[in-house]
Amino acid sequence: MSATNQKPAYELLGLKEKEYQGICDAMGREPNYTELAVFSLMWSEHCGYKHSRPLLKNLPTEGERILQGPGENAGIIDIGDNLAIAMKIESHNHPSAIEPFQGAATGIGGIVRDIFAMGARPIANLDPLHFGPLEKSRQKYLLEGVVEGIAAYGNCMGIPTVAGEIHFEDAYEGNCLINVMCVGLVEQDKILRAKAEGPGNLVLLFGSTTGRDGIGGASILASAEFDETAQEKRPTVQVGDPFTEKKLLEACLEMRDKGLLVALQDLGAAGLSSSSSEMASKGGVGIDMDISKVPLREQDMEPFEIMISESQERMLAVVTPELETEALAVCEKWDLDAVIIGKITDTKRMRVFLGDELVADMPVDALVDDAPTYIVEAVRPAHEVDDPLPEDHYRHPTDLNETLTTLLRSPNICDKRWVYEQYDHMVQTNNAIWPGAESAVLRIKGRQSGVALTTDGNGRRCYLDPRRGARAVVAEAARNLSCTGAKPLAVTNCLNFGNPEKGEIYHQFREAVEGMAEACLAFETPVTGGNVSFYNESFGQAVYPNPVVGMMGLVEDVRLVQTPGFKDEGDVVLLLGNARPAADGSEYQLRIHGEVAGRIPDVDLEMEKKLQLLVREAILEGLVKSAHDVSDGGLACCLAESAIDGGHGAVIELASSQASQGAGDQRSGLQADQRPDLLLFGEAPGLIVVTVEEKNLEHFAQLAQDLPAHVIGRVEGDRLVVQAAGVEHINIPVAQAAQAWGTALETLIGDVG
Numbered sequence: 001m002s003a004t005n006q007k008p009a010y011e012l013l014g015l016k017e018k019e020y021q022g023i024c025d026a027m028g029r030e031p032n033y034t035e036l037a038v039f040s041l042m043w044s045e046h047c048g049y050k051h052s053r054p055l056l057k058n059l060p061t062e063g064e065r066i067l068q069g070p071g072e073n074a075g076i077i078d079i080g081d082n083l084a085i086a087m088k089i090e091s092h093n094h095p096s097a098i099e100p101f102q103g104a105a106t107g108i109g110g111i112v113r114d115i116f117a118m119g120a121r122p123i124a125n126l127d128p129l130h131f132g133p134l135e136k137s138r139q140k141y142l143l144e145g146v147v148e149g150i151a152a153y154g155n156c157m158g159i160p161t162v163a164g165e166i167h168f169e170d171a172y173e174g175n176c177l178i179n180v181m182c183v184g185l186v187e188q189d190k191i192l193r194a195k196a197e198g199p200g201n202l203v204l205l206f207g208s209t210t211g212r213d214g215i216g217g218a219s220i221l222a223s224a225e226f227d228e229t230a231q232e233k234r235p236t237v238q239v240g241d242p243f244t245e246k247k248l249l250e251a252c253l254e255m256r257d258k259g260l261l262v263a264l265q266d267l268g269a270a271g272l273s274s275s276s277s278e279m280a281s282k283g284g285v286g287i288d289m290d291i292s293k294v295p296l297r298e299q300d301m302e303p304f305e306i307m308i309s310e311s312q313e314r315m316l317a318v319v320t321p322e323l324e325t326e327a328l329a330v331c332e333k334w335d336l337d338a339v340i341i342g343k344i345t346d347t348k349r350m351r352v353f354l355g356d357e358l359v360a361d362m363p364v365d366a367l368v369d370d371a372p373t374y375i376v377e378a379v380r381p382a383h384e385v386d387d388p389l390p391e392d393h394y395r396h397p398t399d400l401n402e403t404l405t406t407l408l409r410s411p412n413i414c415d416k417r418w419v420y421e422q423y424d425h426m427v428q429t430n431n432a433i434w435p436g437a438e439s440a441v442l443r444i445k446g447r448q449s450g451v452a453l454t455t456d457g458n459g460r461r462c463y464l465d466p467r468r469g470a471r472a473v474v475a476e477a478a479r480n481l482s483c484t485g486a487k488p489l490a491v492t493n494c495l496n497f498g499n500p501e502k503g504e505i506y507h508q509f510r511e512a513v514e515g516m517a518e519a520c521l522a523f524e525t526p527v528t529g530g531n532v533s534f535y536n537e538s539f540g541q542a543v544y545p546n547p548v549v550g551m552m553g554l555v556e557d558v559r560l561v562q563t564p565g566f567k568d569e570g571d572v573v574l575l576l577g578n579a580r581p582a583a584d585g586s587e588y589q590l591r592i593h594g595e596v597a598g599r600i601p602d603v604d605l606e607m608e609k610k611l612q613l614l615v616r617e618a619i620l621e622g623l624v625k626s627a628h629d630v631s632d633g634g635l636a637c638c639l640a641e642s643a644i645d646g647g648h649g650a651v652i653e654l655a656s657s658q659a660s661q662g663a664g665d666q667r668s669g670l671q672a673d674q675r676p677d678l679l680l681f682g683e684a685p686g687l688i689v690v691t692v693e694e695k696n697l698e699h700f701a702q703l704a705q706d707l708p709a710h711v712i713g714r715v716e717g718d719r720l721v722v723q724a725a726g727v728e729h730i731n732i733p734v735a736q737a738a739q740a741w742g743t744a745l746e747t748l749i750g751d752v753g
């Protein structure tokens with residue numbers, strides 16, 4: 001191999017020369033090819049977290065409800081009454097860019113296995129997705145393939161896809177971002193972990209057979225930029241089988257219930273190499289395996305191929321010798337290939353045999369814990385500036401009705417029904433809110449309470465200011481949960497960035513992690529785990545830095561949850577918050593003015609916490625009838641979405657005032673010098689629109705105390721009318737707004753050739 005390519009084997013496997021020397025030092029000799037292949041996967045960026053590990057330590061990971069933080073297959077959060085939520089988000093970006101259907105499908109398969117590896121039954125999937133502009137035919141191909149892959153796998157598994165988000169921007173044309181989150185429910189006394197224990201215990205491999213699909217996925221595919229050779233990496237994309245995974249799920253949970261498992265781990269990135277070595281490392285033990293016993297789907301597979309294959313739907317378990325027969329019987333019942341391939345030892349080494357032949361002998365600690373880490377000199381990109389663009393930088397639109405409909409048609413704002421209706425979001429019948437609201441809310445059967453789930457990310461804002469952008473992402477996720485009435489509890493994150501070896505990308509990553517840490521501390525939402533996806537670049541062009549947040553919260557009473565839609569004629573519309581909307585980084589700047597520049601507003605974390613608490617308390621007291629946060633498209637789009645969702649119009653008067661006024665006042669509290677277009681379409685974190693009945697307005701004002709809460713109008717008629725300082729700027733039938741918002745995505749997809 002190396003002779004033909006004139007490159008050493010370690011370089012072909014994605015390792016640097018000094019890393020190869022580090023492996024030799026750890027081994028005390030030169031590794032053979034099987035050992036080198038295993039190290040190349042375990043020391044890849046995808047598995048070894050070489051550029052992110054030092055910075056991820058800054059994230060808060062502990063809290064009173066956290067039963068399991070980072071370091072396991074998924075985080076575990078206590079929700080009371082001996083129940084817990086398992087959750088995790090990961091990426092399958094590179095595979096999906098090469099083969100969208102299988103890339104997305106196996107992304108779902110992998111994250112689902114992470115959840116039931118913890119002993120939890122999956123109850124929901126969420127899918128934050130980012131593509132290039134849909135005007136490009138390849139982006140339509142990627143979108144359709146990804147959505148079909150998610151639907152095919154999740155629907156077959158009987159797991160509802162209940163929420164997510166989708167963005168389309170130039171930065172993702174070369175590298176789509178396909179992040180997937182899974183959430184499961186588990187009784188606390190049935191939680192499983194991937195900690196191998198007990199020398200003499202047996203190692204059980206079960207599930208699908210092992211083939212050559214996915215070989216090198218974590219190193220050759222996931223830990224390098226794309227270039228003209230991208231399509232040559234297609235064989236590294238795994239192939240999924242959801243029907244086998246469904247059987248695998250049921251077998252694992254049956255073995256859990258019967259107490260047959262010492263430890264359980266899925267075979268994901270790096271396959272048998274990572275699952276076995278990581279289990280051994282967590283338990284401080286060694287592991288011996290005879291890979292001649294591994295059931296194969298292809299003939300004449302080399303030892304290194306068996307060890308690093310990423311064939312899907314496989315699990316590794318540790319069982320005691322006396323329970324071996326019963327564990328194998330469960331696998332046979334579910335028609336799964338199952339074989340004892342090894343045993344736990346006290347050597348702290350991973351030894352791999354092919355029959356009687358020893359083909360690899362490696363120290364576990366070196367494989368798992370000793371991957372090198374790198375600190376790169378951070379370089380602030382030239383586009384990051386300290387000051388926002390002056391408001392007179394933006395030309396005045398002549399028709400704000402037209403501006404509103406243009407933004408409602410934006411693929412980043414419009415109705416995503418075309419996507420989520422392809423998913424089975426009703427299976428398991430736990431939905432308390434249908435897709436399309438601020439967050440998903442799921443009932444816990446037999447209980448009054450429930451859980452709320454959301455994902456949020458905004459790479460455009462993080463591109464302009466990664467620290468402020470990451471803080472805003474966490475704040476928006478918490479705001480979305482609070483608008484349903486849920487108290488945010490915990491975060492799982494998927495950090496999508498370009499090549500970390502470049503100073504500008506490393507700067508973006510460092511700043512985003514710091515911003516996320518600050519916000520998670522403020523909201524008391526520890527990070528329970530997640531994923532870092534680097535090298536999202538094509539031909540040197542990186543995606544926007546995009547730290548995606550998956551957040552869960554607890555709903556005390558699912559009967560009280562709220563949605564964004566206006567409910568009844570005569571309800572009073574209030575705007576909570578005093579943040580000043582700005583065009584920089586907004587959808588308005590992108591779609592109307594055709595640029596991404598300036599500096600985004602920062603989030604006032606203390607004010608945000610107080611406003612969210614106010615919304616939650618008001619919902620629990622039955623005062624709030626609808627709640628919707630102001631995000632993409634600004635206040636005007638927020639009001640339009642509430643009108644569309646509820647089928648009611650509203651008359652809004654934004655009589656601006658320099659001072660922040662209470663809920664009984666008829667002024668907005670927004671600043672008098674704000675241009676109408678920036679006031680209506682600018683964006684800033686920390687604004688929420690709620691409606692209350694007239695009779696409850698005084699009670700709401702008392703609850704709000706001195707917080708900025710302003711009456712801005714009433715629900716009435718079938719038109720959205722918005723005035724500022726007595727001048728009418730928007731007057732549009734709700735039906736017209738609904739038409740623009742509701743058909744845009746399907747029309748755009750249909751128009752692409």
